[in-house]
Amino acid sequence: MEFESIPGVGAKTASALAEVEGAERALREGDVAHLASAPGISEGRAARIARGAIRREHDDSSRLLRTDRAREIHRELLSLLQDRAVTAYGKRRLETFYPSGSPSRIEEVRAFARRALEREPDPDVREALSGVTPLETPRDVRVRDRCLVTSDAETLAAAREALPELPVEVCEDARGLADLARSYSTVIALDEAFTGVEVEGDVQVRPDALSDPAEIAPERVLSFFATNRESIRAAISVHRTDGMDPPCDLDSLDDALSRLGPDGEVRDDAELDRLTRAVSDLDASVHTAESVANDSLRNAIEERDVTIEGTDLLSLAERGAGIDSLLSRELADEYAEAIEAAREHLIDALALDPGESEIARGAFPEEPTFPVEHDENVVGRLREELVAEKERRATRGKRELAADLAAFRDPSEALVRAALDLDVELAVSRFSREFDCTMPDFSGAGIEIEGGRSPLLAEPLEAIEPVDYSVAGVTLLSGVNSGGKTSTLDLVCTVVVLAQMGLPVPADRARLERFSEVHYHAKTQGTLDAGAFEGTVREFADLASGGEGRLVLVDELESITEPGASAKIIAGILEALAETDTTAVFVSHLAREIRSAADCEIAVDGIEAVGLEDGELVVNRSPVKGRLARSTPELIVEKLAREEGTAIYDRLLGKFES
Numbered sequence: 187m188e189f190e191s192i193p194g195v196g197a198k199t200a201s202a203l204a205e206v207e208g209a210e211r212a213l214r215e216g217d218v219a220h221l222a223s224a225p226g227i228s229e230g231r232a233a234r235i236a237r238g239a240i241r242r243e244h245d246d247s248s249r250l251l252r253t254d255r256a257r258e259i260h261r262e263l264l265s266l267l268q269d270r271a272v273t274a275y276g277k278r279r280l281e282t283f284y285p286s287g288s289p290s291r292i293e294e295v296r297a298f299a300r301r302a303l304e305r306e307p308d309p310d311v312r313e314a315l316s317g318v319t320p321l322e323t324p325r326d327v328r329v330r331d332r333c334l335v336t337s338d339a340e341t342l343a344a345a346r347e348a349l350p351e352l353p354v355e356v357c358e359d360a361r362g363l364a365d366l367a368r369s370y371s372t373v374i375a376l377d378e379a380f381t382g383v384e385v386e387g388d389v390q391v392r393p394d395a396l397s398d399p400a401e402i403a404p405e406r407v408l409s410f411f412a413t414n415r416e417s418i419r420a421a422i423s424v425h426r427t428d429g430m431d432p433p434c435d436l437d438s439l440d441d442a443l444s445r446l447g448p449d450g451e452v453r454d455d456a457e458l459d460r461l462t463r464a465v466s467d468l469d470a471s472v473h474t475a476e477s478v479a480n481d482s483l484r485n486a487i488e489e490r491d492v493t494i495e496g497t498d499l500l501s502l503a504e505r506g507a508g509i510d511s512l513l514s515r516e517l518a519d520e521y522a523e524a525i526e527a528a529r530e531h532l533i534d535a536l537a538l539d540p541g542e543s544e545i546a547r548g549a550f551p552e553e554p555t556f557p558v559e560h561d562e563n564v565v566g567r568l569r570e571e572l573v574a575e576k577e578r579r580a581t582r583g584k585r586e587l588a589a590d591l592a593a594f595r596d597p598s599e600a601l602v603r604a605a606l607d608l609d610v611e612l613a614v615s616r617f618s619r620e621f622d623c624t625m626p627d628f629s630g631a632g633i634e635i636e637g638g639r640s641p642l643l644a645e646p647l648e649a650i651e652p653v654d655y656s657v658a659g660v661t662l663l664s665g666v667n668s669g670g671k672t673s674t675l676d677l678v679c680t681v682v683v684l685a686q687m688g689l690p691v692p693a694d695r696a697r698l699e700r701f702s703e704v705h706y707h708a709k710t711q712g713t714l715d716a717g718a719f720e721g722t723v724r725e726f727a728d729l730a731s732g733g734e735g736r737l738v739l740v741d742e743l744e745s746i747t748e749p750g751a752s753a754k755i756i757a758g759i760l761e762a763l764a765e766t767d768t769t770a771v772f773v774s775h776l777a778r779e780i781r782s783a784a785d786c787e788i789a790v791d792g793i794e795a796v797g798l799e800d801g802e803l804v805v806n807r808s809p810v811k812g813r814l815a816r817s818t819p820e821l822i823v824e825k826l827a828r829e830e831g832t833a834i835y836d837r838l839l840g841k842f843e844s
């Protein structure tokens with residue numbers, strides 16, 4: 187692509203763009219962020235360049251398609267193609283396929299189309315594609331519990347660049363470092379100078395930290411993959427179903443993704459799950475453990491006859507002792523058992539490890555009380571321990587998962603990109619297969635179509651009769667009513683538009699010249715008033731004196747005014763067009779009159795009726811070269827003459843034949 191041909195792009199910008207890998211693609215797709223990675227090009231500038239490129243392409247196609255009907259046909263074809271893409275990206279990307287007069291542009295798309303035609307559309311791949319969307323970079327990743335520290339301005343800038351999600355603090359001495367260690371749970375010092383500085387808190391001196399952002403801020407990688415998980419998984423499935431060459435080991439990527447939760451948390455870590463559950467169940471389990479002890483103690487008390495001597499009871503009562511001392515004297519074993527049951531319940535319910543169990547045991551003290559009560563201080567300590575362990579575990583899990591996933595960042599981009607490209611290729615391939623397309627040849631003059639089937643006809647595909655038609659120079663197209671004259675013009679325009687988009691065309695074979703302009707004038711509805719008539723005559727006069735290599739398709743221009751005048755005007759336009767290197771087809775019911783009004787020989791082709799079947803005309807849809815087709819009125823008069831055999835019908839028929 188010549189960058190300098192983009193409006194507003196000079197030599198310097200063009201060479202900056204040339205340094206960016208994939209710049210052409212980014213331009214075509216309007217990927218501003220990618221363009222802005224060119225040296226010295228800001229986002230704003232990149233956006234202007236992208237707009238300029240689109241305008242250039244738009245100009246290119248509007249230079250080619252000169253009339254509303256030609257542009258309408260392009261839009262209709264585009265939407266047929268877009269209907270066959272699955273992703274929103276694919277549909278948008280197809281819009282960048284425009285008909286062009288530029289050989290290099292056409293060849294670029296033809297190379298793509300040839301690859302696309304080799305693709306077998308598979309419904310399972312379609313299904314898988316429906317989940318693929320372009321990857322997004324999450325913007326709001328912020329880490330607040332860690333900070334980076336440096337005393338050096340250059341490192342500060344580098345840190346901001348490498349790890350934008352972390353706060354970066356400037357600090358020069360131990361006091362500053364100590365302050366930071368109080369505010370953040372981890373301080374990562376980037377300067378060697380901090381080695382050996384003793385402060386309280388978690389301070390790590392890691393001058394190499396910036397080289398491994400995923401390890402310092404696993405959140406970035408995790409949030410990227412959490413945001414794009416569904417799309418990447420869909421792209422994996424596309425690769426598997428289609429058997430495409432993957433850019434990485436799909437099983438490992440899939441496995442790493444399955445360990446990532448939708449919010450960027452680590453999933454399927456049994457130990458982390460155990461700790462999370464223990465923290466959340468702690469209070470309820472302590473409560474149940476208490477009940478376990480109390481129930482068991484209550485039963486024991488109920489079952490026992492306690493015999494106590496009167497003096498003992500007296501001395502107990504005098505000392506103000508309660509049930510507790512009675513328990514320790516009389517039911518020491520039962521109490522010990524009840525406490526043990528409570529401890530075991532707690533350890534069991536929370537699935538505590540030996541270290542945690544040691545703390546948990548202390549939650550139910552040896553000293554007898556009734557009812558049994560837990561020690562809140564010990565439960566508090568256990569909670570702290572569990573929470574701290576859970577956080578350590580989560581951080582480690584995140585770091586490990588981030589390290590695994592970081593290696594898949596680029597391959598994931600490639601994976602999704604390939605899947606989206608496949609969607610575009612498959613849309614072209616499906617279109618081509620459904621309409622039985624072939625790649626056209628660009629050679630010679632005019633256009634030659636064999637077995638053309640217009641995808642714009644409302645008929646079901648199997649009801650479309652293939653049409654052969656070739657034209658070079660200036661031709662009139664005559665034919666019976668509803669014979670398919672307009673559809674023939676549509677077919678010619680369709681083949682030219684698709685061919686000059688670089689795409690295959692719906693025909694068994696097609697050959698054409700690369701046209702410089704396409705003018706397609708649809709049928710005018712009814713006679714024009716004087717002003718509109720003048721405008722139309724001017725328009726055609728301009729057309730007649732225009733440049734070389736044009737395709738001009740005109741449908742029943744005669745209806746603009748009365749037949750006699752129309753024939754003269756059309757004859758004059760055709761004469762003028764015949765003097766230029768123009769391919770023109772004028773559909774007309776006045777072919778005979780136009781030819782006799784013209785000073786030169788004007789070719790005429792005819793769409794003929796080959797008979798009548800159940801009162802309906804049977805038509806040969808392919809125009810016959812050099813034949814003025816008989817019109818529907820003539821055919822009807824002929825039928826009446828044949829059937830009635832009266833003089834009046836013979837007389838009428840004679841008028842047609844003269």
Ligand SMILES: Nc1ncnc2c1ncn2[C@@H]1O[C@H](COP(=O)(O)OP(=O)(O)OP(=O)(O)O)[C@@H](O)[C@H]1O
Nearest residue numbers: 645649650651666667668669670671672673674807
């Ligand atoms: N190749 C074809 N295969 C099947 N049906 C066709 C084909 N071409 C035309 N038809 C059918 O014939 C109808 C009339 O076609 P079209 O409008 O092109 O004829 P026309 O000759 O331009 O008619 P008019 O004389 O009214 O201008 C179409 O709507 C379509 O139903």
